[in-house]
Amino acid sequence: MSSGVRIDWTGRDRATVPRSGPRWRVLEAFGPRRTAPWFCRADNLPAMAGLLGDWAGRVDLVYLDPPFGTGRTFPKAGGGPAYRDRFAGGIAGLLSMLEPRLRLVAELLAPTGSLYVHLDAIAVHPVKLLLDEIFGPACFQREIVWRIGWISGFKSAQRNWVRNHDTILFYTKDPRRFTFNKIYVPHRPGYRRRGGGRTNARGVPAGDVWNAGPEDLALSGSASLDSIQIKSLSREKTGFATQKNESLLERIVRASSNEGDLVLDPFCGSGTTLAVAARLGRRAIGIDDASAAADVVRRRLAADPSCGLVVAAAGETPAFGEDRPRVRAAGVGSSTVRLSVTAARRAAGEGPVPARWTGIAAGVRDRRGVFVARAAAFRPLPDGPLDGRLGPLAVPIRDGRGAIEVRVYERDGAVSARTLRFERRDGVLRRLRDR
Template identity: 45%
Template structure:
């Protein structure tokens, strides 16, 4: 069955993915010491959302975790990789780049292990670290397994880009390696159709079209195209056409595609459309929620069965989550995902405003979204907290508030919530919703509770465009 795993991909790979079980790996690992990655959303204006989940903050800075990974690679990893990593540390010192390369090294060893002998790996990166990453891949896979450096021109030169006092950067690098000398390469899928009206001088045009080279200029990033229907608000989102090309060329129907940094799930969504099996791994609860929305929006009844592993499924699991690093925040983000709410703040941002999350929705023709305020409580709860939530609703002019609690509510709390009254949408006369709704973790997990509000159009998650499964891809031969 297809699978989403929630957690550190190193642990997931070691504990759940068998040797030589994956046909194709695509990964787009984050690195930029001056940027926050895993920012899942941007506002329509393009400004950064309040929902900034800095999951990689500690991973990409030199510290105890990267020191342990370094020592493990040097003492237990492949000899070439151990020697390379020691040389890089002598050259770079202990900084963000070295932490990133160390954490990537230990993961590349596991990715090599799970790849089938005929499998391929495509690593997507920018020029910040691509030259170092290629050295790591040479050490893990062997320099003879390097197939191509693909240059992806992500779009046209916009007015913003042209402000740079430098040559304008307009490409990413995709490093393509194979596990063995024989590998899947569907040559028939590596062609572009001839332009309409094309005629070759003297005739003899290839009926399959024009063979693709290693510079891809025909696929634009969804962030370049303001009109793109693919955009889900994820700042590092890659276009489906890019992943379609890779998956069609380097795998066959029924093969397993793995994305260990799957973010908003483009590789997973394309693998599903092209009738591949898939494994997606991400470290944030909100990313898993976003990917589930994307798949259900795109495929509806055509969606293949899948499992979500690593997320709490019982009240005991939820309590255990509180004991993890940043447990209160991880619990909060997970609980918000139970009702498809977006986090309202980063774990380090400012004072508590009484808003842990929110859901935007439309229930009239004004074009202006209304907001559901969400609070999450993992400790003891009292009626005074419900009164406080009522005050936040009045302050924010929000029609509905949701109070998610790990502990059972008291009778005074239930009474206080009922006293808040009902909300009647202007476009749905006669339809009423409790203004304050108390939802327990136990009831949400059991499916006995659901947040009630007008579901004419939810605006918290941007909807993925509808898709359908393609016709079977012609099977390819093993290439050399």
């Protein structure tokens, strides 16, 4: 049912929703492949259209944290822009970008599925009208106000009310039948009911204003709902400027999905949704078109052996970079090998591992040509040292010969590779010369 209100903006008539898109292909797998979240570096419009064939009506939860059209350029750790939050035509441009994507989200959502759209105080008003039009106003469930936390610096000095919240709009595909696990926040320490009666052991049911009431404010450490940007000592920090805190996503994922459900984040940035969904036993798909996002997601998830990552492409397979990393096969055994990029560079008179490299992985190609990592080292986030040594790792031998592929990942998303070939003779592995 329509609300009788229709939003219009300059350029609206031009929006088209693709009915199909490029098929997704798996390129790389790190860690436990069956449960690892998927990441695809692509524009999410064709990428989501490419999911329609297999996943229409099967996604249980979508969290969507788009650029709000703030006009800002967000920097990435190590320098340069992570992404530009700018649309020609301002809010009209933002709406033109969002409309076809939200229509695809509506098609991907399962009949009991939920959508959370994270916005600021300016974008929320027009986007709410657009969502009402796409989903129907009855499918609007709640407007969640997320208090970001304490504010300091120039934001607090402004001659105005201090801006201190984002808004998250919660919609469901069906107005009545949807997955919802009620969230209870533990009572704050020392809490007693008025009159001394027994308290509800589960705590207080969470409302639609987050990080403002006494129970939420009593949450501490990684459970605190304060924005990651103001948690200066948090180990969660990735250096991605608009990263959201895992505690925020955890509340959403727990409430609106169950174990084994599929969660999609089409603007996944640093991969917060993917990390949380994987930890909570959900399957997850993230899409982002920024190289900084691809770099951070790989370093955040592929580096975590309990999580892992599947990297996919929608459309063209990205070409390898020109750089063919030197690798020394040190400590060759009868079936295993230790690899060192550092030693190879030293032997060639080159300096230490370049600052632009953020990870090194070694692995094998499976029957479908997917690179399956057997060992990997990443620069810890936001920016730690990169160890150029890997292994020991097993070399799969067939007819006396085997190969290991070594990949180097760069901050700008470039991937370069070198294949090391081995021969086993008299029970000993020998490295063969590069072809």
